[in-house]
Amino acid sequence: MTASVPTQPDWLTAPVPADLLALDARDPLAHKRAEFLLPAGTLYLDGNSLGAMPAAVPERLARVAQQEWAQALIRSWTAGAEMNLDWMTLPDRVAAKIAPLIGARAHEVAVGDSTSVNLFKVLAAAMRGTERRVLLTDADNFPTDLYAAQGINGLLGDTWDLRRVPGAEIGQHLTPDVGVLLLTEVDYRTGERLDMAALTNRARENGTLTIWDLAHSAGAFPVDLNGCGADFAVGCGYKYLNGGPGAPAFVFVAERHHHVPPVLSGWMGHADPFEMARDYRPAPGARRYVVGTPQVLSLSALDTALDVFANVDLNELRRKSLSLTGTFMRLMEPLTAQFPLTLVTPTEAERRGSQVSYRHPEAKAVMARLTGRGLIGDYRTPDILRFGFTPLYHSHADVFRAAEGVAATLREGSGA
């Protein structure tokens, strides 16, 4: 049932240069690799689409199913900490683990639902928080961000002007009529990272509320939402947070916006769910953004996955990430002269996330061949080859092998 791949492709056994081995030898995060379960004979460079599985997850899932669900049953909701059964507080405990990764306080983060649904929540909060009627966003933003804005605007009778402009021109479009600025920090195609601090600051000076999508940021490098003065944010649990397929997402709401009642108001965001009160009274802090009953199995996997970050220095993580992506760009550079391969990720460290992308006219076919050889990156329409690097489980040796694999695949494809 698993995909069959060659167990030892040539490029996996090529000798790694000494300078890269030396970098790995002094890598303070090298021990983290052992906390993940990765398939043999494969090099996985798509953790920015679906993070690899932390090895502790299956045991947690088995415990939640066989003990908490099957044996303790309904008592697992409310029997509380003394019995180690506390599904009611699980969303809060997961939020507290995510908060330090994004520069938030625990009570400013809520965990649950999908990024798309969470976008709706913060769009609703932001759009109610201004008299203006213009929402500015990057025309190349991830589609669901655009769809969420279109959806809520439809409900509001299309009273908002959704202004979609090229990412590079966002600054000049921050005119006084812009009420909400919706941006993804790292572009999912190019890997370009926006200057969150500068843009948030300009937005604030303009009286514009900011919503940041951290899908390709959280867990990839340190994010400082409060340091930047951001108003709202959302992010993904299944990319660099490794929470599993479709893992619950998160939402950040700065404390100064906590007075706004949530539009998606459900019983699990009520101040006292089991009071079963007829009128909605929001829970304190961001907990009000937990709406319905959390999907406990998925949420438990994310909870365990986040333990991988418990003792990780995020600055160390960023240093290694830049070293990995920088090394990859350097090793790939000769190929861009030999093949129709164009780097689209910025080479300046501060302007990129933790992925490297290239345009190639046959990108889809090239990625299919790479995947067939066990080197798994991602293709993104129309012509993007995307390689994600995860400092928690990649080494410089992996980077070398990836570049070797791409080179071999392109040579093979060109008949060389």
Add this chain to the structure above:
Amino acid sequence: MTASVPTQPDWLTAPVPADLLALDARDPLAHKRAEFLLPAGTLYLDGNSLGAMPAAVPERLARVAQQEWAQALIRSWTAGAEMNLDWMTLPDRVAAKIAPLIGARAHEVAVGDSTSVNLFKVLAAAMRGTERRVLLTDADNFPTDLYAAQGINGLLGDTWDLRRVPGAEIGQHLTPDVGVLLLTEVDYRTGERLDMAALTNRARENGTLTIWDLAHSAGAFPVDLNGCGADFAVGCGYKYLNGGPGAPAFVFVAERHHHVPPVLSGWMGHADPFEMARDYRPAPGARRYVVGTPQVLSLSALDTALDVFANVDLNELRRKSLSLTGTFMRLMEPLTAQFPLTLVTPTEAERRGSQVSYRHPEAKAVMARLTGRGLIGDYRTPDILRFGFTPLYHSHADVFRAAEGVAATLREGSGA
């Protein structure tokens, strides 16, 4: 870590009357019990809060985590049926399993998110589908139903009149200004079942759109949404569908409403998610009500759990359910004379769901004592003792033991 309960309480070993054993002996659903994993020494009567675990779930979870996630990784989304890796269609396949349980066609059902979030989706669709501005609902509706309506009304500038009236008076309040009727078929406290066919018919004659909450209906007895002419419905995956804690919920949208674009619009409800188009183009049918990336671990558990229903005759299920609840009321009847215990569930078969509830001034304390003895029902504010019966895993012997357990507990409590 599991709750410790007496392994063999007295009431569990009391001899079961022959007439009840005879009913069990000819129970066509008796074999279903073996498909569930239930704790020893416990009688679980709270499947209407959290359904018991189907025994096949842990293996499915282990496979999804260790094979589909850890080994096949991102290929599990799109590698397709030939590799048995098809997370993209998983929501649709689960919807197709739920559809026959609720009298819907597969393309009218979408699975994912929570009941609360799904309520928001159908409220938005219904409220956009009428020029009227009155939403009528039961004042004792489940809180999240009321909160969802309050939330969306807040976003719409409180332009709607949310009219909350006693459930028994719904009919007389169906005035020509009512645009949307939001009702839960079975009351979560009393277990009273509304006449869905009659109320939906009256609403339709009145030009009122209906939204039915099937939380305590789906999987408990046959539901016939299309036969009733219902417009919208939502329901819960973790009660009688046994999908696990916080299992994904479902939404029903009658085909005639499929032209309405969803307000919660995300990339997984797009006609072609990987086209990454800038503009939202909804997928055909109810799939457009899938918003973000589904929580695959929780959704997979629900998928496996639903297989329990594969060969179940829903009319048989209903017959047994009524026999179980009827027997319980009969056995409990003497206790209502001896103790301050008042039946609040209708005795007429067609007016009740699959639970039996009593008022008791000390309900909370009584339920705590019952739970301590391994007889797990539920307390609901302010004074409700709630006993859920699940024809798939309960026998008439269980019903007898439950009544014995309640009697022993009440006698003990009264010092008798």
